[in-house]
Amino acid sequence: MSRRILIVDDVATNRIVMKVRLSDAHYEVLQASDGQSAIEIARREKPDLILLDMTLRDMDGTEFCRRLKADQDTAAIPLIVVTAATGTRAKMAALQAGADEFLSKPLDEMILLARVRSLLRARETAEELALRHGTQRMLGFGETPETFLPPGEIALIGADPRISRRWRTELDPLISDRITPMTRAEALQPAASDQTPDLYVIDADLAPEGTGLRMLSELRARSETRYAAILVVVPEAARDTAAMALDLGANDLITAPVDPQELALRIKTQLKRKRQADSLRATVENGLRLAVTDPLTGLFNRRYALPHLARIAQRSAETDRSYGVMLLDIDRFKRVNDTYGHAAGDAVLTAVAQRLRDNLRPVDLIARIGGEEFMVALPDSDTDYVCQIAERLRHAIEERPVPLPNGHDAIKVTISIGAAISEGRPPAAETDDLESEVRVLMDHADRALYGAKASGRNTVEISQTAA
Numbered sequence: 001m002s003r004r005i006l007i008v009d010d011v012a013t014n015r016i017v018m019k020v021r022l023s024d025a026h027y028e029v030l031q032a033s034d035g036q037s038a039i040e041i042a043r044r045e046k047p048d049l050i051l052l053d054m055t056l057r058d059m060d061g062t063e064f065c066r067r068l069k070a071d072q073d074t075a076a077i078p079l080i081v082v083t084a085a086t087g088t089r090a091k092m093a094a095l096q097a098g099a100d101e102f103l104s105k106p107l108d109e110m111i112l113l114a115r116v117r118s119l120l121r122a123r124e125t126a127e128e129l130a131l132r133h134g135t136q137r138m139l140g141f142g143e144t145p146e147t148f149l150p151p152g153e154i155a156l157i158g159a160d161p162r163i164s165r166r167w168r169t170e171l172d173p174l175i176s177d178r179i180t181p182m183t184r185a186e187a188l189q190p191a192a193s194d195q196t197p198d199l200y201v202i203d204a205d206l207a208p209e210g211t212g213l214r215m216l217s218e219l220r221a222r223s224e225t226r227y228a229a230i231l232v233v234v235p236e237a238a239r240d241t242a243a244m245a246l247d248l249g250a251n252d253l254i255t256a257p258v259d260p261q262e263l264a265l266r267i268k269t270q271l272k273r274k275r276q277a278d279s280l281r282a283t284v285e286n287g288l289r290l291a292v293t294d295p296l297t298g299l300f301n302r303r304y305a306l307p308h309l310a311r312i313a314q315r316s317a318e319t320d321r322s323y324g325v326m327l328l329d330i331d332r333f334k335r336v337n338d339t340y341g342h343a344a345g346d347a348v349l350t351a352v353a354q355r356l357r358d359n360l361r362p363v364d365l366i367a368r369i370g371g372e373e374f375m376v377a378l379p380d381s382d383t384d385y386v387c388q389i390a391e392r393l394r395h396a397i398e399e400r401p402v403p404l405p406n407g408h409d410a411i412k413v414t415i416s417i418g419a420a421i422s423e424g425r426p427p428a429a430e431t432d433d434l435e436s437e438v439r440v441l442m443d444h445a446d447r448a449l450y451g452a453k454a455s456g457r458n459t460v461e462i463s464q465t466a467a
Contacts, residue, residue: 002026002028003028004028004049005027005030005048007051008056009033009053010034010053019031021113025116030047035056036059038050042074043074045319045320048077048078050080052081053081061094065079066097069098077123078101079099080099081101082103095269110240125277152274153180154178154179156179156201157183165181167179168181170260187200190224191224198229199267203233204234205233213248216230227281229271231263232250233255234253234254234255236255254266291303300365300366300368302367313434323378323422324386325420325422326389326390327375328416328449329373329374329416329449330372332457333371336411340408343404347404347405352397355396359389359396360376360378387462390417394459397414416453416458416459419463420441444463445463
Protein backbone atom coordinates (compact mmCIF):
# COMPACT_ATOMS: atom_id res chain seq x y z
CA MET A 1 0.00 0.00 0.00
CA SER A 2 1.10 3.57 -0.64
CA ARG A 3 2.94 5.30 2.17
CA ARG A 4 1.59 8.69 3.24
CA ILE A 5 3.75 11.82 3.34
CA LEU A 6 2.71 15.11 4.93
CA ILE A 7 4.05 18.24 3.19
CA VAL A 8 4.28 21.30 5.46
CA ASP A 9 4.94 24.56 3.60
CA ASP A 10 3.22 27.95 3.76
CA VAL A 11 3.78 28.56 0.03
CA ALA A 12 1.05 26.89 -2.03
CA THR A 13 3.21 26.65 -5.16
CA ASN A 14 5.89 24.75 -3.25
CA ARG A 15 3.30 22.30 -1.92
CA ILE A 16 1.89 21.70 -5.39
CA VAL A 17 5.30 21.04 -6.93
CA MET A 18 6.26 18.70 -4.11
CA LYS A 19 2.94 16.86 -4.31
CA VAL A 20 3.47 16.21 -8.01
CA ARG A 21 6.96 14.80 -7.37
CA LEU A 22 5.79 12.50 -4.58
CA SER A 23 2.59 11.42 -6.32
CA ASP A 24 4.61 10.44 -9.39
CA ALA A 25 6.62 8.20 -7.04
CA HIS A 26 3.34 6.59 -5.86
CA TYR A 27 3.14 8.18 -2.42
CA GLU A 28 -0.12 9.44 -0.95
CA VAL A 29 0.26 13.13 -0.08
CA LEU A 30 -1.24 15.16 2.76
CA GLN A 31 -0.74 18.94 2.97
CA ALA A 32 -0.58 21.65 5.64
CA SER A 33 0.12 25.37 5.26
CA ASP A 34 1.21 26.08 8.85
CA GLY A 35 2.84 24.36 11.78
CA GLN A 36 -0.16 24.03 14.07
CA SER A 37 -2.34 22.49 11.36
CA ALA A 38 0.48 20.11 10.49
CA ILE A 39 0.83 18.94 14.09
CA GLU A 40 -2.93 18.31 14.28
CA ILE A 41 -2.85 16.37 11.00
CA ALA A 42 0.15 14.36 12.21
CA ARG A 43 -1.68 13.40 15.42
CA ARG A 44 -4.85 12.47 13.58
CA GLU A 45 -3.56 10.82 10.40
CA LYS A 46 -0.19 9.39 11.55
CA PRO A 47 1.66 9.97 8.25
CA ASP A 48 4.66 7.80 7.48
CA LEU A 49 6.95 10.79 6.90
CA ILE A 50 6.83 14.59 7.14
CA LEU A 51 8.52 16.94 4.69
CA LEU A 52 8.86 20.32 6.43
CA ASP A 53 9.85 23.75 5.16
CA MET A 54 12.02 25.39 7.82
CA THR A 55 10.23 28.74 7.60
CA LEU A 56 6.53 28.77 8.53
CA ARG A 57 4.28 31.71 9.27
CA ASP A 58 3.23 30.58 12.76
CA MET A 59 6.43 28.90 14.03
CA ASP A 60 9.91 28.15 12.80
CA GLY A 61 10.90 24.67 11.75
CA THR A 62 13.02 24.08 14.83
CA GLU A 63 10.04 24.67 17.13
CA PHE A 64 7.91 22.37 14.96
CA CYS A 65 10.55 19.62 15.25
CA ARG A 66 10.67 19.93 19.03
CA ARG A 67 6.90 19.82 19.42
CA LEU A 68 6.54 16.87 17.07
CA LYS A 69 9.25 14.84 18.81
CA ALA A 70 7.96 15.72 22.31
CA ASP A 71 4.55 14.16 21.57
CA GLN A 72 4.58 10.38 22.00
CA ASP A 73 1.90 10.04 19.31
CA THR A 74 4.11 11.69 16.67
CA ALA A 75 7.67 11.27 17.95
CA ALA A 76 8.43 8.27 15.73
CA ILE A 77 7.40 9.95 12.46
CA PRO A 78 10.51 10.55 10.28
CA LEU A 79 11.05 14.22 9.51
CA ILE A 80 12.92 15.80 6.60
CA VAL A 81 13.58 19.53 6.90
CA VAL A 82 13.87 21.54 3.69
CA THR A 83 15.27 25.06 3.65
CA ALA A 84 16.92 27.68 1.48
CA ALA A 85 19.35 28.38 4.32
CA THR A 86 22.88 27.11 3.89
CA GLY A 87 25.67 26.45 6.32
CA THR A 88 26.28 24.21 9.27
CA ARG A 89 24.36 26.25 11.86
CA ALA A 90 20.92 25.78 10.25
CA LYS A 91 21.57 22.09 9.63
CA MET A 92 22.73 21.40 13.19
CA ALA A 93 19.76 23.30 14.67
CA ALA A 94 17.33 21.12 12.72
CA LEU A 95 19.11 17.85 13.51
CA GLN A 96 19.43 18.68 17.22
CA ALA A 97 15.71 19.51 17.35
CA GLY A 98 14.89 16.01 16.10
CA ALA A 99 14.91 16.21 12.30
CA ASP A 100 16.06 13.02 10.63
CA GLU A 101 17.43 14.78 7.57
CA PHE A 102 18.18 18.27 6.29
CA LEU A 103 18.01 19.12 2.59
CA SER A 104 18.85 22.45 0.98
CA LYS A 105 16.90 24.10 -1.82
CA PRO A 106 16.79 23.76 -4.73
CA LEU A 107 15.91 20.12 -4.06
CA ASP A 108 17.46 17.37 -6.12
CA GLU A 109 14.58 14.98 -6.84
CA MET A 110 16.83 11.91 -7.02
CA ILE A 111 18.34 12.62 -3.59
CA LEU A 112 14.96 13.52 -2.09
CA LEU A 113 13.29 10.28 -3.17
CA ALA A 114 16.28 8.18 -2.10
CA ARG A 115 16.16 9.83 1.34
CA VAL A 116 12.43 9.19 1.58
CA ARG A 117 12.86 5.50 0.74
CA SER A 118 15.67 5.14 3.27
CA LEU A 119 13.74 6.78 6.12
CA LEU A 120 10.61 4.75 5.37
CA ARG A 121 12.64 1.55 5.66
CA ALA A 122 13.88 2.70 9.07
CA ARG A 123 10.29 3.59 10.02
CA GLU A 124 9.15 0.03 9.35
CA THR A 125 11.69 -1.29 11.85
CA ALA A 126 10.53 1.18 14.50
CA GLU A 127 6.85 0.31 13.88
CA GLU A 128 7.52 -3.40 14.15
CA LEU A 129 9.44 -2.89 17.39
CA ALA A 130 6.49 -1.04 18.91
CA LEU A 131 4.07 -3.68 17.66
CA ARG A 132 6.03 -6.58 19.16
CA HIS A 133 6.52 -4.80 22.48
CA GLY A 134 2.81 -4.00 22.66
CA THR A 135 1.93 -7.63 22.12
CA GLN A 136 4.40 -8.63 24.82
CA ARG A 137 2.65 -6.32 27.31
CA MET A 138 -0.78 -7.69 26.35
CA LEU A 139 0.47 -11.19 27.12
CA GLY A 140 1.41 -10.09 30.63
CA PHE A 141 5.17 -9.97 30.24
CA GLY A 142 6.85 -7.15 32.14
CA GLU A 143 8.87 -4.47 30.48
CA THR A 144 12.50 -5.38 29.91
CA PRO A 145 14.49 -3.40 32.46
CA GLU A 146 16.80 -0.74 31.08
CA THR A 147 20.29 -2.16 31.21
CA PHE A 148 23.66 -0.52 30.92
CA LEU A 149 24.56 -0.06 27.29
CA PRO A 150 28.24 -0.58 26.51
CA PRO A 151 29.98 1.86 24.18
CA GLY A 152 29.32 1.27 20.51
CA GLU A 153 32.02 -0.06 18.22
CA ILE A 154 32.66 2.33 15.33
CA ALA A 155 34.84 1.63 12.29
CA LEU A 156 36.16 4.54 10.21
CA ILE A 157 37.17 3.73 6.63
CA GLY A 158 38.49 6.84 4.92
CA ALA A 159 39.80 7.19 1.39
CA ASP A 160 43.22 7.60 3.02
CA PRO A 161 44.37 6.30 6.45
CA ARG A 162 45.21 9.88 7.40
CA ILE A 163 41.57 10.86 6.86
CA SER A 164 40.37 8.05 9.14
CA ARG A 165 42.81 9.11 11.86
CA ARG A 166 41.71 12.73 11.56
CA TRP A 167 38.06 11.72 11.92
CA ARG A 168 38.90 9.80 15.08
CA THR A 169 40.80 12.75 16.56
CA GLU A 170 37.84 15.04 15.86
CA LEU A 171 35.23 12.56 17.18
CA ASP A 172 37.01 11.50 20.38
CA PRO A 173 35.90 14.55 22.43
CA LEU A 174 32.32 14.33 21.10
CA ILE A 175 31.26 10.70 21.65
CA SER A 176 32.04 8.01 24.21
CA ASP A 177 32.05 5.09 21.78
CA ARG A 178 35.12 3.09 20.77
CA ILE A 179 36.47 4.35 17.45
CA THR A 180 38.82 2.33 15.24
CA PRO A 181 40.30 3.58 11.95
CA MET A 182 40.44 0.70 9.47
CA THR A 183 41.42 -0.03 5.92
CA ARG A 184 38.87 -1.60 3.61
CA ALA A 185 40.62 -4.98 3.93
CA GLU A 186 40.57 -4.81 7.73
CA ALA A 187 36.88 -3.88 7.79
CA LEU A 188 36.00 -6.86 5.59
CA GLN A 189 38.13 -9.30 7.59
CA PRO A 190 35.92 -11.84 9.44
CA ALA A 191 35.72 -11.06 13.16
CA ALA A 192 34.15 -12.58 16.26
CA SER A 193 30.54 -11.54 16.76
CA ASP A 194 31.39 -9.44 19.82
CA GLN A 195 34.06 -7.58 17.83
CA THR A 196 31.97 -6.71 14.79
CA PRO A 197 31.48 -2.93 14.55
CA ASP A 198 28.03 -1.56 15.32
CA LEU A 199 28.55 1.24 12.81
CA TYR A 200 30.75 1.81 9.78
CA VAL A 201 31.64 5.25 8.43
CA ILE A 202 32.70 4.66 4.82
CA ASP A 203 34.21 7.19 2.45
CA ALA A 204 32.52 6.83 -0.94
CA ASP A 205 35.77 8.02 -2.54
CA LEU A 206 37.68 4.83 -1.72
CA ALA A 207 40.03 4.01 -4.59
CA PRO A 208 39.56 2.72 -7.18
CA GLU A 209 36.30 4.45 -8.13
CA GLY A 210 33.21 2.64 -6.88
CA THR A 211 35.02 0.71 -4.14
CA GLY A 212 33.11 2.49 -1.37
CA LEU A 213 29.72 1.41 -2.72
CA ARG A 214 30.95 -2.13 -3.39
CA MET A 215 32.12 -2.30 0.21
CA LEU A 216 28.67 -1.15 1.35
CA SER A 217 27.05 -3.93 -0.70
CA GLU A 218 29.47 -6.52 0.66
CA LEU A 219 28.80 -5.54 4.27
CA ARG A 220 25.05 -5.79 3.69
CA ALA A 221 25.46 -9.23 2.09
CA ARG A 222 27.43 -10.75 4.99
CA SER A 223 25.50 -12.27 7.87
CA GLU A 224 27.85 -10.91 10.54
CA THR A 225 27.63 -7.29 9.29
CA ARG A 226 24.15 -7.27 7.71
CA TYR A 227 22.57 -5.42 10.61
CA ALA A 228 25.35 -2.90 11.25
CA ALA A 229 24.57 0.79 10.76
CA ILE A 230 26.38 2.28 7.77
CA LEU A 231 27.02 5.98 7.26
CA VAL A 232 28.53 6.98 3.91
CA VAL A 233 30.59 10.13 3.32
CA VAL A 234 29.86 11.52 -0.17
CA PRO A 235 31.25 14.50 -2.10
CA GLU A 236 28.85 17.43 -2.21
CA ALA A 237 28.06 17.20 -5.92
CA ALA A 238 27.93 13.39 -6.15
CA ARG A 239 24.14 13.06 -6.45
CA ASP A 240 24.22 9.68 -8.23
CA THR A 241 26.59 8.23 -5.64
CA ALA A 242 24.46 9.55 -2.78
CA ALA A 243 21.22 8.13 -4.18
CA MET A 244 22.81 4.78 -4.96
CA ALA A 245 24.34 4.52 -1.49
CA LEU A 246 20.92 4.98 0.12
CA ASP A 247 19.28 2.45 -2.17
CA LEU A 248 22.08 -0.07 -1.52
CA GLY A 249 21.33 0.07 2.18
CA ALA A 250 23.23 2.99 3.69
CA ASN A 251 21.44 4.19 6.81
CA ASP A 252 22.63 7.77 6.46
CA LEU A 253 24.83 10.11 4.44
CA ILE A 254 27.07 13.02 5.33
CA THR A 255 28.60 15.44 2.85
CA ALA A 256 32.36 15.93 2.59
CA PRO A 257 34.23 17.79 3.94
CA VAL A 258 32.91 16.29 7.17
CA ASP A 259 31.81 18.54 10.01
CA PRO A 260 32.74 16.71 13.26
CA GLN A 261 29.69 17.95 15.20
CA GLU A 262 27.32 16.77 12.49
CA LEU A 263 29.11 13.44 12.13
CA ALA A 264 28.93 12.85 15.90
CA LEU A 265 25.20 13.65 15.94
CA ARG A 266 24.46 11.31 13.02
CA ILE A 267 26.52 8.54 14.63
CA LYS A 268 24.53 8.84 17.86
CA THR A 269 21.24 8.70 15.94
CA GLN A 270 22.25 5.64 13.93
CA LEU A 271 23.59 3.79 16.97
CA LYS A 272 20.26 4.38 18.73
CA ARG A 273 18.33 3.00 15.75
CA LYS A 274 20.69 0.05 15.47
CA ARG A 275 20.06 -0.82 19.11
CA GLN A 276 16.31 -0.60 18.48
CA ALA A 277 16.66 -3.06 15.60
CA ASP A 278 18.81 -5.35 17.74
CA SER A 279 16.16 -5.18 20.44
CA LEU A 280 13.49 -6.20 17.94
CA ARG A 281 15.44 -9.25 16.84
CA ALA A 282 16.21 -10.20 20.44
CA THR A 283 12.54 -9.89 21.37
CA VAL A 284 11.42 -12.07 18.49
CA GLU A 285 14.20 -14.63 18.82
CA ASN A 286 14.54 -14.86 22.59
CA GLY A 287 12.09 -12.86 24.68
CA LEU A 288 8.91 -14.77 23.86
CA ARG A 289 10.29 -17.96 22.38
CA LEU A 290 9.57 -20.43 25.14
CA ALA A 291 6.15 -19.10 26.12
CA VAL A 292 4.59 -18.29 22.80
CA THR A 293 6.20 -20.40 20.09
CA ASP A 294 5.35 -23.80 18.74
CA PRO A 295 8.26 -26.09 19.70
CA LEU A 296 8.09 -28.15 16.51
CA THR A 297 8.03 -25.42 13.85
CA GLY A 298 9.41 -22.46 15.79
CA LEU A 299 6.43 -20.37 14.66
CA PHE A 300 4.32 -18.35 17.06
CA ASN A 301 1.42 -20.23 18.63
CA ARG A 302 -2.22 -19.25 19.12
CA ARG A 303 -1.49 -17.64 22.48
CA TYR A 304 0.76 -15.10 20.81
CA ALA A 305 -1.03 -14.81 17.49
CA LEU A 306 -4.43 -13.57 18.64
CA PRO A 307 -3.18 -10.67 20.84
CA HIS A 308 -0.73 -9.69 18.10
CA LEU A 309 -3.52 -9.74 15.54
CA ALA A 310 -5.49 -7.41 17.83
CA ARG A 311 -2.50 -5.05 17.81
CA ILE A 312 -2.44 -5.13 14.01
CA ALA A 313 -6.16 -4.30 14.05
CA GLN A 314 -5.50 -1.40 16.42
CA ARG A 315 -2.80 0.03 14.17
CA SER A 316 -5.10 -0.42 11.19
CA ALA A 317 -7.75 1.63 13.00
CA GLU A 318 -5.23 4.36 13.82
CA THR A 319 -3.80 4.61 10.30
CA ASP A 320 -6.94 3.76 8.28
CA ARG A 321 -5.06 1.03 6.40
CA SER A 322 -6.42 -2.38 5.60
CA TYR A 323 -4.84 -5.65 6.67
CA GLY A 324 -5.37 -9.27 5.72
CA VAL A 325 -5.70 -12.57 7.57
CA MET A 326 -5.16 -16.00 6.03
CA LEU A 327 -5.93 -19.43 7.43
CA LEU A 328 -3.91 -22.20 5.78
CA ASP A 329 -4.58 -25.92 6.15
CA ILE A 330 -2.39 -28.77 4.90
CA ASP A 331 -4.45 -30.94 2.57
CA ARG A 332 -4.99 -34.59 3.58
CA PHE A 333 -2.53 -34.31 6.44
CA LYS A 334 -4.08 -37.22 8.36
CA ARG A 335 -3.24 -39.49 5.44
CA VAL A 336 0.46 -38.53 5.81
CA ASN A 337 0.45 -39.52 9.49
CA ASP A 338 -1.48 -42.72 8.86
CA THR A 339 0.69 -43.79 5.91
CA TYR A 340 4.19 -42.72 6.91
CA GLY A 341 4.00 -42.15 10.67
CA HIS A 342 4.11 -39.12 12.92
CA ALA A 343 7.78 -38.41 12.21
CA ALA A 344 6.81 -37.84 8.58
CA GLY A 345 3.96 -35.60 9.68
CA ASP A 346 6.40 -33.54 11.73
CA ALA A 347 8.70 -33.24 8.71
CA VAL A 348 5.81 -31.92 6.62
CA LEU A 349 4.83 -29.38 9.28
CA THR A 350 8.37 -28.04 9.64
CA ALA A 351 8.84 -27.85 5.86
CA VAL A 352 5.59 -25.93 5.41
CA ALA A 353 6.53 -23.55 8.23
CA GLN A 354 9.92 -22.83 6.67
CA ARG A 355 8.44 -22.15 3.24
CA LEU A 356 5.97 -19.73 4.78
CA ARG A 357 8.85 -17.89 6.48
CA ASP A 358 10.83 -17.76 3.24
CA ASN A 359 7.98 -16.08 1.36
CA LEU A 360 6.74 -13.45 3.83
CA ARG A 361 7.99 -10.11 5.13
CA PRO A 362 9.52 -9.70 8.60
CA VAL A 363 6.52 -7.56 9.58
CA ASP A 364 4.04 -10.33 8.72
CA LEU A 365 2.74 -12.61 11.46
CA ILE A 366 3.02 -16.39 10.96
CA ALA A 367 1.58 -18.80 13.53
CA ARG A 368 0.69 -22.46 13.89
CA ILE A 369 -2.73 -22.36 15.52
CA GLY A 370 -3.78 -26.01 15.27
CA GLY A 371 -2.54 -29.44 14.28
CA GLU A 372 -2.07 -28.76 10.57
CA GLU A 373 -3.52 -25.24 10.50
CA PHE A 374 -1.53 -22.03 10.18
CA MET A 375 -2.44 -18.35 10.32
CA VAL A 376 -0.77 -15.48 8.46
CA ALA A 377 -1.55 -11.80 9.12
CA LEU A 378 -0.45 -9.16 6.62
CA PRO A 379 -0.37 -5.58 7.99
CA ASP A 380 -0.85 -2.66 5.57
CA SER A 381 -2.18 -4.94 2.82
CA ASP A 382 -5.08 -4.57 0.42
CA THR A 383 -7.08 -7.27 -1.37
CA ASP A 384 -4.82 -7.45 -4.43
CA TYR A 385 -1.72 -7.88 -2.28
CA VAL A 386 -3.33 -10.54 -0.08
CA CYS A 387 -4.40 -12.49 -3.18
CA GLN A 388 -0.90 -12.25 -4.63
CA ILE A 389 0.75 -13.46 -1.41
CA ALA A 390 -1.77 -16.28 -0.93
CA GLU A 391 -1.02 -17.62 -4.40
CA ARG A 392 2.71 -17.27 -3.76
CA LEU A 393 2.41 -19.34 -0.58
CA ARG A 394 0.24 -21.98 -2.21
CA HIS A 395 2.76 -22.34 -5.04
CA ALA A 396 5.75 -22.40 -2.65
CA ILE A 397 4.27 -25.38 -0.80
CA GLU A 398 3.25 -27.26 -3.93
CA GLU A 399 6.32 -26.74 -6.12
CA ARG A 400 8.81 -28.97 -4.25
CA PRO A 401 8.14 -32.40 -2.69
CA VAL A 402 8.87 -32.66 1.03
CA PRO A 403 11.65 -35.12 2.00
CA LEU A 404 10.54 -37.65 4.63
CA PRO A 405 12.63 -39.41 7.30
CA ASN A 406 13.23 -43.15 7.72
CA GLY A 407 13.97 -43.83 4.07
CA HIS A 408 10.59 -42.79 2.67
CA ASP A 409 10.40 -41.06 -0.70
CA ALA A 410 9.65 -37.33 -0.79
CA ILE A 411 5.95 -36.56 -1.14
CA LYS A 412 3.97 -33.75 -2.73
CA VAL A 413 2.22 -31.49 -0.21
CA THR A 414 -0.47 -28.90 -0.91
CA ILE A 415 -2.38 -26.38 1.17
CA SER A 416 -5.77 -24.73 1.00
CA ILE A 417 -6.02 -21.06 1.95
CA GLY A 418 -8.92 -18.91 3.09
CA ALA A 419 -8.37 -15.16 3.46
CA ALA A 420 -10.27 -12.11 4.64
CA ILE A 421 -9.39 -8.41 4.48
CA SER A 422 -10.33 -5.69 6.93
CA GLU A 423 -11.14 -2.49 5.03
CA GLY A 424 -11.26 1.02 6.43
CA ARG A 425 -11.43 2.47 9.91
CA PRO A 426 -13.94 1.00 12.38
CA PRO A 427 -16.14 3.38 14.38
CA ALA A 428 -14.04 2.92 17.53
CA ALA A 429 -10.70 1.44 18.47
CA GLU A 430 -11.48 0.24 21.98
CA THR A 431 -10.20 -3.18 22.98
CA ASP A 432 -13.61 -4.88 22.93
CA ASP A 433 -14.37 -3.58 19.43
CA LEU A 434 -10.99 -4.67 18.14
CA GLU A 435 -11.36 -8.15 19.60
CA SER A 436 -14.79 -8.39 18.00
CA GLU A 437 -13.35 -7.28 14.66
CA VAL A 438 -10.61 -9.89 14.89
CA ARG A 439 -13.14 -12.64 15.69
CA VAL A 440 -15.31 -11.63 12.74
CA LEU A 441 -12.33 -11.49 10.39
CA MET A 442 -11.10 -14.90 11.54
CA ASP A 443 -14.60 -16.29 10.99
CA HIS A 444 -14.66 -14.93 7.43
CA ALA A 445 -11.23 -16.43 6.75
CA ASP A 446 -12.38 -19.77 8.20
CA ARG A 447 -15.42 -19.83 5.93
CA ALA A 448 -13.20 -19.00 2.96
CA LEU A 449 -10.89 -21.87 3.95
CA TYR A 450 -13.87 -24.22 4.08
CA GLY A 451 -14.79 -23.02 0.59
CA ALA A 452 -11.25 -23.66 -0.66
CA LYS A 453 -11.43 -27.22 0.70
CA ALA A 454 -14.83 -27.75 -0.87
CA SER A 455 -13.51 -26.51 -4.23
CA GLY A 456 -11.06 -29.38 -4.45
CA ARG A 457 -8.18 -28.32 -2.17
CA ASN A 458 -4.87 -26.70 -3.20
CA THR A 459 -6.80 -23.50 -3.87
CA VAL A 460 -7.15 -19.97 -2.52
CA GLU A 461 -10.49 -18.42 -1.62
CA ILE A 462 -10.94 -14.79 -0.55
CA SER A 463 -13.89 -13.82 1.61
CA GLN A 464 -16.09 -11.28 -0.14
CA THR A 465 -17.27 -9.80 3.17
CA ALA A 466 -14.90 -7.26 4.78
CA ALA A 467 -14.69 -6.78 8.51
